[in-house]
Amino acid sequence: MYDVVMIGGGLHGGFAAWHLLKREPGLRIAIVEKDPTYEFAASARSNAGIRVLFSQEENLRMSQYGHEVYGNFGELMAVDGTPQPLSFWRHGYLFIANTAAQADDMAANYEVQTALGAEADLIDAAELKRRRPSMNTDDVTLACHSPKDGWIDPYGALMGLKRKNQALGVTYLKAAATGFTVTGGAVRTVTLDTGETLAADWFLNTTGAWAREITGMLGFDIPVAPLPRITFYFECREQLEQHSLTIDGKGCSFKPEGKGYVTGHTVFSRAGAFDWTVHEDRFEAENWPLVSHRIPAFETVKLVNSWACHYALSEWDGNALLGAWPGQPENFLMATGFSGHGLQQAPASGRALSELILDGGFQALDLNRFAASRVLEGRKEPERGVKA
Numbered sequence: 001m002y003d004v005v006m007i008g009g010g011l012h013g014g015f016a017a018w019h020l021l022k023r024e025p026g027l028r029i030a031i032v033e034k035d036p037t038y039e040f041a042a043s044a045r046s047n048a049g050i051r052v053l054f055s056q057e058e059n060l061r062m063s064q065y066g067h068e069v070y071g072n073f074g075e076l077m078a079v080d081g082t083p084q085p086l087s088f089w090r091h092g093y094l095f096i097a098n099t100a101a102q103a104d105d106m107a108a109n110y111e112v113q114t115a116l117g118a119e120a121d122l123i124d125a126a127e128l129k130r131r132r133p134s135m136n137t138d139d140v141t142l143a144c145h146s147p148k149d150g151w152i153d154p155y156g157a158l159m160g161l162k163r164k165n166q167a168l169g170v171t172y173l174k175a176a177a178t179g180f181t182v183t184g185g186a187v188r189t190v191t192l193d194t195g196e197t198l199a200a201d202w203f204l205n206t207t208g209a210w211a212r213e214i215t216g217m218l219g220f221d222i223p224v225a226p227l228p229r230i231t232f233y234f235e236c237r238e239q240l241e242q243h244s245l246t247i248d249g250k251g252c253s254f255k256p257e258g259k260g261y262v263t264g265h266t267v268f269s270r271a272g273a274f275d276w277t278v279h280e281d282r283f284e285a286e287n288w289p290l291v292s293h294r295i296p297a298f299e300t301v302k303l304v305n306s307w308a309c310h311y312a313l314s315e316w317d318g319n320a321l322l323g324a325w326p327g328q329p330e331n332f333l334m335a336t337g338f339s340g341h342g343l344q345q346a347p348a349s350g351r352a353l354s355e356l357i358l359d360g361g362f363q364a365l366d367l368n369r370f371a372a373s374r375v376l377e378g379r380k381e382p383e384r385g386v387k388a
């Protein structure tokens with residue numbers, strides 16, 4: 001018998017446990033994770049970027065809290081007084097607009113961002129060229145640079161959080177959830193592929209791109225689909241200036257990684273099913289034309305490594321789905337659909353889940369905008385500008 005059982009032990013499940021135990025140290029918590037190596041988890045394969053460049057206050061505030069937690073991770077996750085340092089490269093984010101419409105979105109978003117205390121500069125093509133001499137800026141209509149943003153080591157965060165949770169008393173079980181029992185309008189138990197059955201007062205669906213499989217076990221469907229996304233690591237002969245995590249309006253992103261760079265390209269029409277094939281040919285067909293257009297020195301690069309992973313894409317509006325599903329047991333909560341911004345928002349999502357359990361509603365940040373119930377209410381809340 002547990003107080004809370006998380007299905008899925010990535011960053012969202014892990015941060016929910018951590019927040020719960022920070023407030024109620026006596027809680028009995030189990031995290032059920034089918035793959036403790038996290039080989040396929042988005043949390044381990046993420047680009048791990050943290051940015052203030054959002055158009056919606058809730059998204060921005062969640063990521064600001066992500067800055068706070070990942071920025072102080074070593075101390076917050078200290079075990080027996082020993083800090084667990086986390087690498088955080090603050091080389092900034094750079095959004096590039098290529099059309100007048102993208103520039104309009106960017107300028108409108110900038111007003112929101114700066115009003116909320118985010119540090120960002122709206123810059124024209126000439127200023128971009130001054131800051132990033134290796135870039136082709138001929139087709140740039142506007143750019144937005146947030147110099148204090150950056151990216152972390154995602155696997156380091158995942159392992160540090162797990163160690164901290166274990167020190168706080170969380171039980172991590174290697175097992176896959178295969179079904180639930182529901183009586184009297186509440187989920188009572190989860191069955192595992194090990195043959196075990198766990199009873200609890202609360203169940204959290206923190207399985208990311210697998211979340212729909214879990215709700216299917218309870219007999220309802222959510223608009224969250226795996227979106228296959230391949231990450232390519234390449235090296236460039238030329239030594240360039242320090243680059244930020246750059247998201248180009250043409251549909252491609254890249255960031256420095258070790259001696260080289262990683263790039264990804266989001267094709268929304270590929271959402272729907274898991275695809276673990278590493279389609280290397282897509283580098284030359286899709287990514288390379290875009291990144292070499294932006295940085296001509298990337299015309300001669302060496303592709304070194306590639307791997308596949310999946311966004312938990314919110315097909316509804318690109319934003320998270322939080323909390324219970326209307327008409328379903330109220331002790332079954334979800335946090336999924338974070339698309340390409342879930343690592344930075346996992347600390348805030350975990351806090352939100354802990355508040356739903358301990359307080360019966362959102363407290364630190366009003367996240368009703370992202371309540372899962374909005375789907376059945378027909379309310380869409382898309383970001384303006386970058387959608388993932």
Ligand SMILES: Cc1cc2nc3c(=O)[nH]c(=O)nc-3n(C[C@H](O)[C@H](O)[C@H](O)COP(=O)(O)OP(=O)(O)OC[C@H]3O[C@@H](n4cnc5c(N)ncnc54)[C@H](O)[C@@H]3O)c2cc1C
Binds near residue numbers: 034335338
């Ligand atoms: C290529 C890529 C780049 C990204 N870049 C960024 C970025 O720059 N910034 C950002 O903020 N976010 C980014 N994201 C998104 C972010 O990584 C995810 O939103 C976040 O890591 C999701 O965490 P999670 O805990 O919900 O899911 P996951 O980390 O995927 O964890 C879910 C876990 O559930 C487990 N599970 C599944 N089914 C079961 C079951 N039946 N029983 C038990 N366990 C189960 C899985 O094994 C998995 O470990 C990126 C994602 C990808 C794929």
